[in-house]
Amino acid sequence: MNNQKIFRWVIILFTLLMIALAIDMASNTTAPWNKKKVSRGQ
Known part of the structure; x- marks a missing residue:
């Protein structure tokens, strides 16, 4: 079917x-998941 092709695109x-x-977003600021790890000290 043609629908599957459209869905894939x-x-x-x-x-x-x-x-x-x-x-x-990564080039502008630090990612949130990186900030959380740094604040916890891990």
């Missing part, structure tokens, strides 16, 4: 968008 585009946002 939506997932790929969404994943790329999330990766781009993660890189953008």
